[in-house]
Amino acid sequence: MKPSEIIDHPFGSAYAMRLGAKAPWLGHLPGPKTEAWRFTPLRTLASTPFVPASASNDVDVTELPRGLPLIAGAARLVLVNGAYRADLSDREFGQGLTVSTAQEFASSARSPLALLNAAYAAAGISIDAAGAGLRPIHLISIGAAGAEPLAFHPRLRITVAPAASLTIIESHVGLPGQTYFSNPVTEIVLAEKASLRRYVSVAEDSEAFHLATTTISIAAGGSLEAFHLGLGGALVRQEISVRFEGRGAAARLNGAYALSGRAHHDFTTVMDHNVPDCHSSQVFKGVADGDSHGVFQGRIHVARDSQRSDARQLHKALFLSRGPQIDCKPELEIYADDVQCAHGAATGEIDHDHLFYLMSRGIDPATARSLLVEGFLTEAVIEVSVPDVQAHFIDAIRTWLKSREIARGRP
């Protein structure tokens, strides 16, 4: 649905009032009785008086925050409060990459949050990739609210032409201050034999909301390798739907989360084997400390004629204390008979034998736990095939572990 077509929806009033005052959409968010949102309540979000991003409410961001990954040769694309910032972005993207920053385009996502995005997103960013040897793209989305809570709705479309190959890294970060709500929608279309590597890191401010919707369609012989890291935010959901549209396509969709304090993180995935002969694998691992809440909902759908589908899914989580909650809901809907499907889910605590082994070598319990948590999450991060990105993600996890130690009064 295109933004201008949404006028009939309840959010249409929002579209009409796009640059108006207080958000009129809060009453239309999914509630706890909506199955897909059962574990991720939006009460706090709905009761926050967000205003749309506008120049008057923006904090002036003139430089990039620290701690962003350095990806050799990557072309930078920067959004501040959802708006493209030419001054912070690269101008040249190199051969084969077309980036346009003021596009209205449709998204296939139909969720309330995607519609909300359509209602508000004034303009989207479109990345079209063709050919080989393309520069990687590093998309940086910065949330920076001024005096009032701020809502913004980044809209992104990525197309990869037949046999082309693209790598995109996304960093979603925020500046401390007033709360903000980032509601990105990303539409990805991979043509025949196209391949995409997409690495998303969400490390928002501890007061921020981030509800991301991604839809990916993959044509015959296409391949996706995606990794999503969730390191914080008051309420974060990364919802990713993958749909195979042609035979011989493959998707590796992986992720990790590390939560402390009152952080909430939700991975919701849909793997739609709509055609025969496709492979999908998912590995998600998470750790939860404090009073945090981790959610994994993973649906695998294999259509009736999708023979020789191979679909695998694994979610493993560790409780680091007694306070957190972890909900895991795998859903397998398999209508074909010649398929390989496997799913696993395990939630537990740090293994006492592992802990004793490290302590018996003189490593103090806090350091031993940190090593084990890092190792546990590393098991997922090693799925990232780009060494720079893998190293950055492991560093980010180490930084998270250190901040947790500091919070507990350890040097």
Next chain:
Amino acid sequence: MALLEIKNLHASVAGKAILKGITLALEPGTVHAIMGPNGTGKSTLSNVIAGREGYDVTEGEVLLDGKNVLAMSADERARAGIFLAFQYPVEIPGVTTSAFLKTALNAKRRAEGKTEVDAMEFLKLVKAKTAALGMPYDMIKRALNVGFSGGEKKRAEVLQMTLLEPRLAILDETDSGLDIDALKVVSEGVNSLRAPDRAFLVITHYQRLLDYIVPDHVHVLAHGRIAASGGKELAVELEAEGYAKYLDAAA
């Protein structure tokens, strides 16, 4: 003063008494072997000394250089110089052997008031030690013990021992699962560590290991007590005659 003194040690697991009064003194520079059939408390003894949770010491003392070991946590004991070579070293996915070794080595060095080794010094040190044990250096890049063969795991235990240079090394059934070549390599590694200021407690089921790591004293553990003590010839006798007479006598 003895390096390790165990005085009238009683310990139980889940309310069941396993050790029923063990008294043992290890002088610096000596190797003591503890032999005995399965289920007599050999592993309990090593776990109690190393500080594993789940064991209740109901009576007695364990002193390392005169200090009360039982009041220390497992990591404090290790930094004080106790090293347990595990019968079944655990596999820890995601944690590289090198990160683990460096963390352990620097924890020990900090406790001794020494400066930490940096990455270069560490690699140089590990290169020398792995070469001496006939281990491929690349093994330290692998996840800790993951996918290691039985022999590789035991070599990795000895590698850790040579890096951490303990005061007291406890070898818990180090010979189990080893073929004869691996047994030789592991034994040579242990023998190279024999030193006037270090003691070994070698726990084993079979005499075979003691052909390579020759003990100064041999003790027979039966029903949670030391049923007999002697020199290395006692091990040979046990190999020939079995444990039956000690089990009957202690029962």
